[in-house]
Amino acid sequence: MPPYKKNDRRGAPAARGASASAGSRSPKHRGYRAEEPAAGKKARWTDEDRAARGRATYGSRDESGSGRGRGERPNWEPRGKDARRTEREWERRDRAGERPRREYDRDERPRRDGDDRPRRSFDRDERPRREFDDRPRRSFDRDERPRRDADDRPRRSFDRDDRPRRQFDRDDRPRRDSDDRPRRSFDRDDRPRRSFDRDERPRRSFDQDERPRRQFDRDDRPRRDSDDRPRRSFDRDERPRRSFDQDDRPRRQFDRDDRPRRDADDRPRRSFDRDERPRRSFDQGERPRRDSSFYPSRDEKPAFTPTDDVVLERLEAEAIEAADVEGVTFGDLGLGGNIVRALAELGAETPFPIQAATAPDVLAGKDVLGRGRTGSGKTIAFGAPMVERLMQLWAESGKAGGKRQLGRAPRALILAPTRELALQIDRTVQPIARSVGLFTTQIYGGVPQGRQVGALQRGVDIVIGTPGRIEDLVEQGRLDLSEVVITVLDEADHMCDLGFLEPVQRILRHTADGGQKLLFSATLDKGVAQLVDEFLVDPAVHEVAGEDQASSTIDHRVLVIEHRDKGAIIEQLADREGKTLVFARTRAFAEMLADQLEDAGIPAVSLHGDLNQSRRTRNLSQLTSGRVNVLVATDVAARGIHVDDIDLVIQADAPDEYKTYLHRAGRTGRAGKQGTVVTLIPRHRQRRMNELLERAEIEADFVPTAPGDDHLLTLAQ
DNA sequence: AAAAAAC
Known part of the structure; x- marks a missing residue:
């Protein structure tokens, strides 16, 4: 974890005027060293300093009140592959139960070592359950990640992905959609492609x-x-x-x-x-x-x-x-x-x-x-x-x-x-x-x-x-x-x-x-x-007039799978040449999937609300520029985002609303190009999926699928 | 229930 060393370069707390304990001098006097006692060696961070800096750095929503304002990213943040690697490493730990708070960009997270942040007691060190650490990423098995949620960490959200079934319950509630969602919506992207490639010109x-x-x-x-x-x-x-x-x-x-x-x-x-x-x-x-x-x-x-x-x-x-x-x-x-x-x-x-x-x-x-x-x-x-x-x-x-x-x-x-x-x-x-x-x-x-x-x-x-x-x-x-x-x-x-x-x-x-x-x-x-x-x-x-699914250039396919095969199937689908956009229901699952793909040798980045803005922008631009061909995102990317040439959209989790389906699907098949949308669902979700597709006025074949099936290779082409 | 959106 590179961040540790680098953190030391960020200056002493007193010098940054962030320390409340010092209280001996004005924060404005950067060079002022009134209390020499601590001046001998580099001033050390106190828990408060770290906590204050942490909040400021993350701009986390939970600790409102302090640290607002600066929030600029440290310039020591890893770049490129290293960044991705580092990110995954931290992510792994987070899943093991150590994570301070949800910000995925671990780069900015002051180390979460237990020491600094008193609050999250969970410091993994002590946490018994961390057992997971060993197998954090396989995430797919939701089974394993049991209790840790229990603790305070709200975010462990991961669970939900894995535990699909629970959701289930709500699935049955089809009706509501009906009402709310009106039209077939073609919508999603209204905005022409111009967009996203910020790099290039609008x-x-x-x-x-x-x-x-x-x-x-x-x-x-x-x-x-x-x-x-x-x-x-x-x-x-x-x-x-x-x-x-x-x-x-x-x-x-x-x-x-x-x-x-x-x-x-x-x-x-x-x-x-x-x-x-x-x-x-x-x-x-x-x-x-x-x-x-x-x-x-x-x-x-x-x-x-x-x-x-x-x-x-x-x-x-x-x-x-x-x-x-x-x-x-x-x-x-x-x-x-x-x-x-x-x-x-x-x-x-x-x-x-x-x-x-x-x-x-x-x-x-x-x-x-x-x-x-x-x-x-x-x-x-x-x-x-x-x-x-x-x-x-x-x-x-x-x-x-x-x-x-x-x-x-x-x-x-x-x-x-x-x-x-x-x-x-x-x-x-x-x-x-x-x-x-x-x-x-x-x-x-x-x-x-x-x-x-x-x-x-x-x-x-x-x-x-x-x-x-x-x-x-x-x-x-x-x-x-x-x-x-x-x-x-x-x-x-x-x-x-x-x-x-x-x-x-x-x-x-x-x-x-x-x-x-x-x-x-x-x-x-x-x-x-x-x-x-x-x-x-x-x-x-x-x-x-005439904007209906029948006139679309998108091919829709529903793969009926065993929940435990989800990870393997996504790997096989994403292991391809073209740009692929994977949608997950939660931030945690999106992060987990990106991690898994990366571990499988498939370069992937994520896009969701737990990332800081610079990382969000960078990850999206990596897909736009083609430096990475796989982006795993939450619905933050469902509407409006335009990236040229995404020819495959994988819905790792089926959407609840037909509108969401239409918006996600609309990331592909743009500019008259051919696009494919693959939705993975467990057997028990077929009926609900059918209703959703009917509402969206989309025709799609339901195909029972297991890892290694030939049609997965075909879809990946 | 989740996600997004301010510090």
Whole structure:
């Protein structure tokens, strides 16, 4: 454990002003040596020092209050292979019961030797049970890791993975999903690839354009939209589709017969209310109980006007079709020359359907709900028109444009569920904003806030970030959202999940009254009703016709296995040339799997919330750059993350929700390329898996599998 | 139950 020696280089406690015991001198006087007694030799760390430093270093969530602020990573952190190796070593110990707290990046963890950290009594040394130490990693056998959890360590989470069965219990509860999850969601990635490769430049991302058409090809899907919907309308002028606001322009065009109700009837699927979704019909058949928890309105919201309810229940979108966009340019949509050029540099020469559909309404200042499957260009769909709209508002206000006024408050905000996604969005939006002289900045946690605050003080126009840090800075008085007139919620349905909804609501309440709201997601559904009710006015709802699984380039396979074979099977599947993304349900299991793969000679890195931000970023970039071909992640990587050429997604643990399945699967099969999704399940989970697939409208073969089976080799190819 | 998201 290299960290030990290196820690010694970090300076004496007193010198760092971290010691409370010294109390003899000002922390500011670094060189001041009042008490010579201890000066003879290098000052030693006291438990308090270490504890304080540990907290500061990790920025762990548990020890709030102290050590906040610095949190910069030590520069002695191992790199590359060594880092991975070191990481695994520490991880092994952690599993043996010694780990201080969950931060996986052991690099920063001050050694956890028992000495330093008094608290975790478990110091492995004493721990009897550590027996595991010997076989920590084989993790697969959940059996072994018994009691240690018991102790205090919450994280030992590992267990859960292994002990699948327990979960089981809940599995049976299929119903809930039904309700919540509406549509087939194609979603997941809305954002074109551009993203993740931070390294490379954002722009190209747009390459999506190149694969835009595919999506469109949905022509095949005759069903819904086409018929009922006026789609062709492309002339936004008349645009029938946005219709959503029935109030305003409902009747017109649509009037045709179908419109009001038709949604429900004709185009079942896209409807946001899953309840009505026809296809899954099976499900509901069986479970009539659909909770309808998502129907805020009718039941528990008296304040709601019937009209609003109608909107939410339908959440029926106007589906635009590929043919509607033919010949349409970004300029036709109302975007200015600079922005059009910036888009071209990003690789977006012509608008994708979702972009063409939402841009006019965004520019018109309307609230918009947009649904488009992975890679359909959602980021540009809200990013480009948002920038154009900001310029227009600025011009209308009569203020001088183009000048960066020191300390001016941001006028636009984009919220994302994960830091990686926020970074990815910024890579696309920043060049567009800069093309017209606007500035963006990222505001997310896990990194020192200094730079972020500095950027805000210099003045930015668009803030892109995650809820936690944004709310934190608002409370600190360092971020003023009162002038935010355009707010975007990416992965909006997810932002309405428990844990996210309230912070998001509080943040939205800080923005300007009456500000424009744009909600996007591949799986946008009624789950957003609460936000729609409180913050949106007569939203226009858009989606792209033909985006169904049948038109997908992803092959789905379910392997029915013995739980004990899970590790071996994953090894065989991941032992391949192409990029492979493995999803695990918990952070611990993800870490364990990466460890196991590495031990098996298959270079692998992990991505989950127990890693510090720099490691998260580094591990993801290792997959992006191709330095490693296997990434084992939790659902932190399920939505939005774009990595080119992932051709195999392995779900080590089946997801509970069909939406999660769709988002995870959407990491592959991008840009029209072929992709394969393999889900491992124990026999008793077949029925539940079937229901989930039905909801997702995915067809997949169930194949009994044991380690060494030929089809594993085929899948790995 | 888990994961994500602030210090």
